[in-house]
Amino acid sequence: MHDEDGYFGENVAATYDASSADMFRPDMVDPAVDVLAELAGDGRALEFGIGTGRIALPLAGREVPVHGIDMSRAMVSRLRAKPGADTIGVTIGDFATTRVPGTFAVAYLVFNTINNLTTQDAQVDCFRNAADHLRPGGCFVVEVTVPExxxxxxxxxxxxxxxxxxxxxxxxxxxxxxxxxxxxxxxxxxxxxxxxxPFRYVWPAELDLMARLAGLRLRDRWETWTRAPFTSESRRHVSVWEKPAD
Known part of the structure; x- marks a missing residue:
């Protein structure tokens, strides 16, 4: 049932970690955290759709300050119950438009979450929101499938x-x-x-145009977090757009 938590209410949150257990394996999590920690450097990281903390918790464990935005109080309550969550700030809201204080070295959105924004306008707003949060030279990272x-x-x-x-x-x-x-x-x-x-699928080239509208430019695109090359046969991609340093 759709409620104030969006489509990730208590009925989903209660079993989310178990139902997505494969995505919590170290071989799935560690490469993503490696990339994001490298991009964060000495700066802060902002996660759009932080959920139960699959990426945020190990990233914070690397001594990267992490803040998250999520609409689902039920998912965030699961995050709050986990060790290390007290170091992570969370704002409840729509990550396409919700603004939090300060600037960040990296903003990121993983596991197809860009598709949870079900209109093109909302996806465009998300890129603009990411760009507004980034410091000059900062990066916005999106992990999403290629429409099949x-x-x-x-x-x-x-x-x-x-x-x-x-x-x-x-x-x-x-x-x-x-x-x-x-x-x-x-x-x-x-x-x-x-x-x-419900979702809205989106093509890599369409995301690149959204990034340009937000003043970002494509820096890298890989098939996986381990930086495998993106090809015509790739079924997903990790894309990195950069905010100009000037």
Missing amino acids: LRRLPPGQSAVPFRIGPTGWAFDTYDVVTQAMSSNYVTIVDGRAEHWSI
Whole structure:
């Protein structure tokens, strides 16, 4: 149910870390933290969509001052219960427009969270908000999938990505509006329960234009946090845009 926490209310927050356990593995987290700590240098880091602290906590553990913005009080309460969270400041609000005091060496948005902004205007606002928070020479980092429209058969709008005996999951795409949704069907005691989250998919070139509108320029684009080259076959990318030093 959509509430003041957006689509990440108590029902999602209660099981989020367990359901996303693969994303919490050290081989998934450490390379991201390495990149972000390097970009932060002696400055502060700002996370858009801080959630339960998957990246923020280990980044703060590297002695990088971290502040986060998130709409979901339920997710943030899970973060607050974890060791080390007392060093992290959090502001409740929409990360596309919410402003926090001070400037930052790096702002970042990971794990497809840019797609949680379901309009192009909101995504553009997000880039402008990031740029407004950055010090000269600072960077905005986004990790997001490349839209998988090549997997979409002609005449169909759904792509399954998980099928099992207790449930299945699929994405739906609207190629006119770039609206998409991730849908989860769970079978419990022979009954099916459906849960859906709306997104807006976005192309790398479109993100580059949003960055230019915000006064940022592309510095790096990799397939992974380990800086593997981005190619025509890459299914995701990590992109770094820089605010001019002058």
